[in-house]
Amino acid sequence: MEQQGSVEGAVLSLTDVAFAYPGEGEVLHGVDFALRAGERVAIVGESGSGKSTLLHLAAGLEAAARGQVHLTGQALAGLDEAARTRLRRGRVGIVFQSFHLIPTLTVLENVMLPLELATDLSAGERRERAAAQLEAVGLGDKGARYPEALSGGEQQRVAIARALVHEPALILADEPTGNLDSRTGETVFALLLEQARATGCSLLLVTHSHELAGRLDRVLTMRDGLLQSAGSTEAAPA
Amino acid sequence: MSLLVLRAWLRDWRRRPLQRLLTLVGVIIGVAVVLAVDLANQSAQRAFDRSMDEVAGAATHQVLGPASGFDEALYRELRMAGWRDTAPIVEGPARLPDGSTIYVLGVDPLAEGPFRGAASDIGDVPVQRLVTEPGTILPPVGWFRDSGRAHESRVTLEAAGGAREVTAIDRAAERDQADAATDEGGGSLWVTDIATAQGLLDRLGRLDRIDVRLTDAEVDVLAEALPAELELVPVESRGQAARELAQAFRTNLTAMSLLALLIAAFLIYNTQTFAVLRRREVIASLRLVGVGRRAIFGVVLLEALLVGVIGTLLGAVLGIALAQVLVAQVAQTVTDHFFAVAVTGVTPRPLALGAVFLLGVGLSLLAALAPAWEAARAAGAGTTGRGGLERRARRWAAWLAVLSMALLLAGGGLIVTGAGALVGGFVALFLLIAGLVLLLPWVLVWTLRGLAALVRGVTLPRIAVRSLERSLSRSAPATSALTLALAAAIGVAVMVGSFRGSVEQWLGQALTSDLYVVPAAPASARGGARLPEDWMADLVARSGAVSVSTGSSQEVVSERGLVDLYVVRPHANWLDYLPLLESTVAREALGERLATEDAVLVTEPFAAHHDVRPGDRLSLAVPGGQRPFEVLGIYRDYGNPSGTVLMTQAAFVRAGMPPDGVGSFGLRLPAGVDVEAVVERLEAWLAEQDRAALVTRPGDIEQESMAIFDRTFAITHLLRVITLVVAFIAILGALMALQMERAREFATLRSLGLLPGGVRSLVVLQGGVLGTFAALAAIPLGLGMGWLLIEVINREAFGWGMDLRLPWDEVVETVLLGIGAALLASAIPAWRMARMRLVPALREVP
Ligand SMILES: Nc1ncnc2c1ncn2[C@@H]1O[C@H](COP(=O)(O)OP(=O)(O)OP(=O)(O)O)[C@@H](O)[C@H]1O
Ligand SMILES: [Mg+2]
Secondary structure (H helix, E strand, C coil), rough: CCCCCCCCCCCEEEEEEEEEEECCCCEEEEEEEEECCCCCCEEECCCCCCCCHHHHHHHHCCCEEEEEEECCEEEEECCCHHHHHHHHHHHHEEECCCCCCCCCCCCHHHHHHHHHHCCCCCHHHHHHHHHHHHHHHCCCCCCCCCCHHHHHHHHHHHHHHHHHEEEEEEEEEECCCCCCCCCCCCHHHHHHHHHHHHHHHHEEEECCHHHHHHHCCCCEEEEEEEEEEECCCCCCCC | HHHHHHHHHHHHHHCCCCHHHHHHHHHHHHHHHHHHHHHHHHHHHHHHHHHHHHHCCCCCEEEEEECEEECCCCHHHHHHCCCEEEEEEEEEEEECCCCCEEEEEEEHHHHHCCCHHHHHHHCCCHHHHHHHHCCECCCHEEEEHHCCCCEEEEEEECCEEEEEEEECCHHHHHHHCCHCCCCCCCCCEEEHHHHHHHCCCCCEECCCCEEEEECCCHHHHHHCCCCCCCEEEEEHHCCCHHHHHHHHHHHHHHHHHHHHHHHHHHHHHHHHHHHHCCCCHHHHHHHHHCCCCCHHHHHHHHHHHHHHHHHHHHHHHHHHHHHHHHHHHHHHHHHCCEEEEEEECCCCCCCHHHHHHHHHHHHHHHHHHHHHHHHHHHHCCCCCCHHHHHHHHHHHHHHHHHHHHHHHHHHHHHHHCCHHHHHHHHHHHHHHHHHHHHHHHHHHHHHHHHHHHHHCHHHHHHHHHHHHHCCCHHHHHHHHHHHHHHHHHHHHHHHHHHHHHHHHHHHHHCCCCEEEEEECCCCCCCCCCCCCHHHHHHHHHHHHCCCEEEEEEEEECCEEEEEEEEECCCCCCCHEEEEEECCCCCCCHHHHHHCCCEEEEEEEHHHHHHHHCCCEEEEEEEEEEEEEEEEEEECCCCCCCEEEEEEEEHHHCCCCCCCCCEEEEEEECCCCHHHHHHHHHHHHHHHHHCCCEEEHHHHHHHHHHHHHHHHHHHHHHHHHHHHHHHHHHHHHHHHHHHHHCCCCCHHHHCCCCCCCHHHHHHHHHHHHHHHHHHHHHHHHHHHHHHHHHHHHHHHHCCCCCCCCCCCCHHHHHHHHHHHHHHHHHHHHHHHHCCCCHHHHHHHHCC
């Protein structure tokens, strides 16, 4: 069910979105942006420019002060906390800079979590799919471990598996390699791109590295609270 | 220490006011309860001592005769023989029109000077009026204030001599000194001239005792000089039993208050640890800019000191207020059971306040020591990880379990050997409690692991259980506090329930008649009212009773000091109802031997206090000297905590003891008779007699006894409630800490799609798991405490045995209460977590 203001066929669309933290000045001044199905877009910009804020709005973790956010055609404005959560868990996978694995669950259980929250699969099926996803990120043998027993790179690969396992329409990744050394970062980045392509989902990725950003379909720059096109490689989505 | 460091540290108060408030509440309640119980105990103790001193005066010895008194001519003979430091006394209880009982002390004001000078204003102006105007009496000063009666008002006193009007003289008014009415004017001792007292107490021409002051050398001389029916008894032996019992009662209360303090300590420790952990970023950053370990250690302790001082001051205020409530309770209990004590105001003594101050502040510092050390130590590594602390906590749990075994063994050893009597009993109790509480973290770890394995497939419960296990430093102390409070509640319920049940059963057995006829004036072992023996025929005629028993209590001098002797002429099958515990004689032969030989039975407390076994001999003073009586058995009796010796009327008469009237008649009516009609007939007849007497039913006596019983334990219920409140706060604090710490985890779960309602159920589930664990662990601990209270402590303190009764409804109630409290305590964090803002929480450094 398409709604007013949403860009036709977009997985994510922001229309004139403004946002301010309580008691602070505006961070975003009117962002217009659309992400097509299967498209992979990078956002760069100075520290404090509002990149993370944009991702949080896109995920429905924060509500916009003005303007419209649509997730797969569904407007977020006017939805309550629970409805936004339901929308998010079905359609979005998030990868954080600092992994955010649940320390009290094993690696496999962490990956099973979105399936349990968002799907009606049986326990056996959940386990199977999570194991397959772990296998896909190269950690098939580490499922029984707790996150604390993994390296940073491995933890982030688990986070990627967790973000992908329930086949969301959109992956939001906030500096997924920011906490990793450059070689590990490279591996993890490649894995993320490959997995996104394999599952055919869209990707919105924040990074400080122009080199990494350049490998995506489009690069946008966050500046002065606005999202600006930055001489992108305007390639059509695969 | 840098001011900025301090500021960095204390700013947390503004950010988490509720958390800091909980620490404060722990100190406040802990201090308040201990102080209140101590103050109430002290006040009651002072009132008790004062009453005892007023009665006993400065005498060293008392000359005592039979319970019915002795000829006052003996006193004149003594003085004539040169014993100048002597004062005659007539004493006994009386009842005021409002139903309260007072104690009448009849003195010879001219002889009194050396004895009760200061205590009773004797030798002062009004005393002359006591002598010159018969029928005048000096109530305690406070009585005028409390009753609103005026100086020289007429009061009717109901005593052994019947109802009589007397004139109450206000010493203050008499002296034109309004300010003389001090707090110390309380008490229930009414002083009058000996002649007036003789009239009131039906002692014409007779005395109850003679107070004497003797040097060591004189004691034997006087003892020799006394006629055979009189005994010389050291003052300390009177009231000694009452003093010890009152002491035991207070020890019980103090132990309860210490338990409340122990639980408060858990709360303080919990919140202090959390205060440190919450600020691990602050610590790490401070360390990075070069703040030393000592400064970190110092700043944590300084905060604890601050909390301790503020909490103790507030707690002291609350404690003094609470003491006002408690003192009335404690005094009432002491009065009910031991001796009439006037309730006086609570006057906090500097020493008690000082001790409580040290206790409150010291406890706060002590509870902060481990967290402060943790903070200073972890700071070295850059960031203080929860992981390290929790790993250490789990290791500690195992060591604590080992230590707990040692404590349990020590406690068990104390019980088995019975070393240390009452104090030993309490030490054993605390060893066992400490042992079991130290075992709890270890049991909790394994329980949570087991649960986690059980819910392997189910993610959310697994998160809930696993995060409890991983936050052991948080969940274990809170659970211990709750377990302890619930166990104490169960333990007290078992003790009070068993006691109550036993008393009820005993009353049912002891009250074997259908109706009782008793004097209207208060009964007492000495100076109490009596009814004429020759009423028996009339009572039988009017009631149609098939059997009449009589009983009367009196104080008798024995080789073991003054003892309470109960003389009965029992119903035929009375022994079938007597709860006999031990006997050297078969039950069938017992009645015969008690009637025909010099033999007695003693109560359980008597056997305990005097270390008497069946087969022993007990010497009692009879006219003409001491006479040994064989103790044939021990029976259960909760009537007199000092113990009673039971003798049949036949043995009493054969021993040549002077008859002393009847304390009560017990009438057994034929089956199917209209009891109400009998009561009416008896009351009509009693109204014509010159002695005031009442007809009472066993039900009334039972009711009154149970009312006294319930009053006695009202204070324990109060302490129980306070303890539960503290435990509730402890579990609330712990759950809040747990959830705050896991805020980032919760935010992650929410970002993955967990609904706010899911967060709520997660938090409530954790509360439920902790609450259920605590409640289940409290059952064995509580039952053990109850058993110990009954078998060791009460037996040591009061000599009362009782049948262990498990009040299952109260146990279930307590268990539900514990789980309910934990669930309720999780409501606030659940609500806060569910509506937490996700983005700031997600940003938090791991
Ligand atoms: N909880 C908050 N309260 C107030 N202001 C905030 C809060 N979080 C972020 N800000 C402000 O909002 C602005 C945007 O922050 P945001 O985290 O989106 O920046 P960013 O582009 O992701 O920076 P970086 O590259 O350093 O991660 C910053 O100026 C920051 O100071
Ligand atoms: Mg950012």
